[in-house]
Amino acid sequence: MSTTREGTQHEDHGNHFHRFLILGKEKLFFYHLALYKDSGHNYQAVYTFDVPDALRTKYLDDLKANEDKWVFYSLHCPDHFLLPDLKAGKKFNVFLERVLVLEDGAKRKFEEITGTRTEVTCTEVLHFRKLGGMDYPDYLTYLAFGAGKEIHLAHQLAQRPNWDEVVTVATDQTIDPATLKKVPTLVIDSIKDPRGVIKKSKLEKGKKYQGKINGNGQMIDFTVGRQGWWNHTSLNDD
Template sequence: MSTEPLPDTLSADAAGRHGHRFLLIGKKTIFSYHLGLYYVGLHAFQMITTFELADALRETYLTDLAAHEDQQVYYSLFSEGHWPLSGITEGTRTSLPVELERVTVDAQGERDFTRIFDATDAGCHKADVVHYRPLDPEAGYPDYVTQLVFGRDDEVHLAHKLAGAPNWDEVITTLDPQGFQPSDLAPAATLTVPSVKDPHGAAPRSPLTTGTRYEGRIGERTVSFTAGRQGWWNHTSLNKK
């Protein structure tokens, strides 16, 4: 097992290998959230899915998360190769090589990717994709903060629904979610938080405050949640041209 530090980039590692990165979100069911880049065609997609993970990789992730849960620490899978994500959504790709990384953030906001589990294969199936769409930097901004809802059972996560660029990318886990239905989670429903204005740009910090209770709308239905642990944050490399 390697603990080699990797640079602050979403598409290449220290050896210059290029590939995709997927954030790991959740405990009971582990979701994978693709790290999108507006201006890199291969990565200009917002995607949420689940992978079949090796038991040893899963246990490494859960153990390391438990040790760092109160810190700004994230977890990603690096998958080497210039392969299109559409291979997953179309069912032509059924596995991918992955390496587990711990992502730490310093006081200046710089990210370090440290490999904590070496390469193994993960299974993927188009039926497990709960959200997939291309990013459009020319799209307009919504009036209010808008989220994608995903998860399973009582684990409900929110990913910021990426509209125009520049923007910020974030995933949080909710606490005490109320009013959510299974059909909200797969495919990922759109939730609006009417009490929080969209910043219309690359927000320097999350508009949702950890520990604060919010009401949201899914269609005409009201739901509520408390903002919990942040599983990803990026307002820099997301927008680089």
Template sequence: MHYSLFSEGHWPLKEIVDGTRTSLPVELERVNVYTNGNRTFTTLLAATTATCRAEDVAHYQSLAATTYPDYLTCPAFGEGDEVHFAHQFAAPKNWDEVITTTQPQSFQQTDLTHAKAVTIPAIKDSKGVLDKSLLTTGQKYEGTIDSRKVSFTAGRQGWRNHTSLNKQ
């Protein structure tokens, strides 16, 4: 189970980055995910207006000219010893997940504040939809941020999606 902000319709994320969108209508939902991949959505807070500010955007990358890297690449975010990874979107078909790490080493706060990309050279990116994470909970990995080495242990998976990302 996780919680999600749902916003009806389509609009470019760049509108938040460039400051032309300062709010959006959202609903707060509880999402139950079942082992067969099905999900149910329960509205917890009916339509309200959420404020969005350009200065709150930690990372933005246009997908227009983006291709998948050869190796698993994830923007890192968090604070202190709380380090999370999200899979880097590239070209359809996309997949997304958020992994919480344990025992993160060599991460700097600027890595997390600016969502710097961590590349894990031991894992090839699938460049397509996956049924499960490429990272195994409890396993230690080494990666790089720019040319600096970092290490971490994969923790719990907090979010996974490949269905709604790939609807035409």
């Protein structure tokens, strides 16, 4: 039986109970669900975690059953800690959640699909930046991370207001693993940055685009696949 919570991704009332989006099938990556307000959640971050096989299997089975639906998956952490303290080797407890999208993307409902806490270990911090101090870019800009043929693009959180999005894409070219591990930007210079909130992604599923690594490097042709996260509302709340 699942436990359901409605609302924003963080409702910890001054405590720091974090959520991490789950991305991938072959290798799992974890993306911190950020808020612009200075609440302890104002960080854009990408991690790898060591998770038990049972949790991984539960996630993959549920994803397979719901892959064509507008749902996301996250780990909800009931342990209190400040996000900068989450470094390689840190262990903490989580629940696996299915995240249902409501009201045309404006709200989310979080359903626990594991009934007990599971301990996971942070293995790598691939990207970590406190929000603020970054101007809107001229063109649509994403952070690129992943492994092998599974590449994930997270919209770079520059000025506020903005939108938070992650999509998984298929690339025609191989991105050097050493470059990918640094979580470079991918700049899509055919699309101007909206410089504000949008309610629908600029990247259409099934459509092909081109982007340049770090804006001036390797040209990457990619086809947009499944959307793994979207937030244009609570991200910007005061």
